Amino acid sequence: MQEPGRVHGEESAPGPVRRAAGALEAEILGIVRGASEALSPGEVRERIAAGQQPDLSYSTVVTIISRLHDKGLLTRQRSGRGFIYTAVDEASVAASRMSSALGSGIDHDAVLSRFVSGLSGRDARLLRELLAEARDPGGTGDSAAAAGKPAERD
Amino acid sequence: MWLLYLPLLIPALAGLTARPLAALLEPRQATWLLTISAVALATCSSVALALLAAYAAARVPDLAALFDYSQRIVRRADPISLPAGALAGIALVAAAIAVAILFRSRARALAASYRRAARLHGDDDVVVVPGTGIEAYALPGRPGRIVVSGELLDRLGADRRAALIAHEQAHLSGRHHLFVAAARLAAAANPMLIPVARSVEYTVERWADEYAAAVTGSRGLVAETIGQVALLASARPARLPSMSLGVVTSTARRVSLALAGPVPRRVAALLTTPPRRRIAVLAACLALVAVAGIAALDTAGDLHALLEVAQAGQ
Numbered sequence: 390m391q392e393p394g395r396v397h398g399e400e401s402a403p404g405p406v407r408r409a410a411g412a413l414e415a416e417i418l419g420i421v422r423g424a425s426e427a428l429s430p431g432e433v434r435e436r437i438a439a440g441q442q443p444d445l446s447y448s449t450v451v452t453i454i455s456r457l458h459d460k461g462l463l464t465r466q467r468s469g470r471g472f473i474y475t476a477v478d479e480a481s482v483a484a485s486r487m488s489s490a491l492g493s494g495i496d497h498d499a500v501l502s503r504f505v506s507g508l509s510g511r512d513a514r515l516l517r518e519l520l521a522e523a524r525d526p527g528g529t530g531d532s533a534a535a536a537g538k539p540a541e542r543d
Numbered sequence: 544m545w546l547l548y549l550p551l552l553i554p555a556l557a558g559l560t561a562r563p564l565a566a567l568l569e570p571r572q573a574t575w576l577l578t579i580s581a582v583a584l585a586t587c588s589s590v591a592l593a594l595l596a597a598y599a600a601a602r603v604p605d606l607a608a609l610f611d612y613s614q615r616i617v618r619r620a621d622p623i624s625l626p627a628g629a630l631a632g633i634a635l636v637a638a639a640i641a642v643a644i645l646f647r648s649r650a651r652a653l654a655a656s657y658r659r660a661a662r663l664h665g666d667d668d669v670v671v672v673p674g675t676g677i678e679a680y681a682l683p684g685r686p687g688r689i690v691v692s693g694e695l696l697d698r699l700g701a702d703r704r705a706a707l708i709a710h711e712q713a714h715l716s717g718r719h720h721l722f723v724a725a726a727r728l729a730a731a732a733n734p735m736l737i738p739v740a741r742s743v744e745y746t747v748e749r750w751a752d753e754y755a756a757a758v759t760g761s762r763g764l765v766a767e768t769i770g771q772v773a774l775l776a777s778a779r780p781a782r783l784p785s786m787s788l789g790v791v792t793s794t795a796r797r798v799s800l801a802l803a804g805p806v807p808r809r810v811a812a813l814l815t816t817p818p819r820r821r822i823a824v825l826a827a828c829l830a831l832v833a834v835a836g837i838a839a840l841d842t843a844g845d846l847h848a849l850l851e852v853a854q855a856g857q
Contacts, residue, residue: 477673503679511803512803516773
């Protein structure tokens with residue numbers, strides 16, 4: 390999650406005029422929808438620049454894209470060290486609006502079979518142990534730890 | 544007369560043994576056994592309460608006059624004290640109210656689920672909810688739907704997706720929500736059965752896990768999938784489990800599974816040998832349930848006989 394505060398800080402530089410966040414969101418969504426392939430935030434920013442808009446900082450673009458992603462309007466997949474984004478088609482957006490209402494009206498415990506129930510801190514620890522043991526049968530667990538974080542063993 | 548207390552004692556025994564049974568038995572067998580036992584025992588204990596109340600009520604003079612039986616004979620034979628009978632009556636009314644309330648809410652929730660499942664577009668069983676969040680659940684309906692968040696699908700590899708979907712499909716095709724609802728209703732009627740209802744919730748998950756293991760051909764894969772999804776869901780923003788795995792192990796002490804929540808127990812069960820069918824254990828449990836039933840029926844017969852004698856004695 391990016392805090393809006395950071396964005397404000399970077400945008401307080403005299404250059405770009407602050408526009409309504411909604412307008413920017415719509416513009417970026419339009420760009421991603423219009424693209425034939427998945428776009429990285431950098432590519433989105435280039436296309437905004439090509440559209441004669443004043444330069445936006447990279448982090449502003451990332452913030453808006455992740456906001457769109459949070460709203461379920463964009464999906465992302467990992468590409469190298471970052472993410473590339475595609476627009477969610479309209480029908481799925483409608484479905485998602487409906488599905489997001491799924492949680493509200495239904496007594497979850499009553500009918501829904503969740504894949505996993507909640508995990509306490511202790512359960513999480515136990516779970517990691519079990520899985521580590523399964524991957525490294527016969528190992529004491531120390532070898533797994535050493536392989537996982539060699540730097541800290543020194 | 545002590546027979547009448549058996550249907551009230553056996554549910555306590557069921558409550559104590561439910562969790563070990565859930566761990567020992569093959570999940571499908573365990574689900575059926577525990578659900579049937581819960582419903583049968585709740586019925587028996589309710590009948591026993593009704594009989595206790597009826598014995599006490601038989602002492603009320605107005606009723607004796609109304610139904611024309613000898614109150615003297617009833618009083619002489621009747622081993623149930625008036626306060627015990629009154630207490631049983633109150634417990635019975637409370638149980639009936641609890642069951643009615645739960646039944647109503649369950650029926651409504653199920654109807655809501657059917658409506659929502661019908662409204663989701665497409666013929667696909669699996670509905671992907673775009674957006675963030677680690678969420679996967681089965682939504683009973685006609686057809687039932689499996690709802691998975693896009694983010695979760697993004698993070699799972701193809702084989703783990705298959706394991707997840709197979710697990711949820713098992714819930715829908717096995718109508719696991721009905722087992723859980725039946726057991727919960729039984730527990731509403733008799734709170735001593737609450738551990739049994741909890742165990743049914745656990746065994747349906749195990750049932751779905753084993754089904755997913757059969758579909759994907761790997762119990763280890765299902766265990767890893769549960770582990771990954773649980774860790775993702777519990778720690779957001781999540782580290783990738785592959786990175787966190789093993790890191791904690793060197794310092795963490797071995798925690799006992801006996802007190803653990805359902806997720807580690809499911810994973811542990813998948814990582815050991817598959818459970819076997821245990822007909823003897825099953826038979827012993829059902830025999831005990833039958834004892835409760837026979838005791839309730841026998842006492843009902845006694846009461847009937849007593850009232851007949853009392854009527855003849857009038």
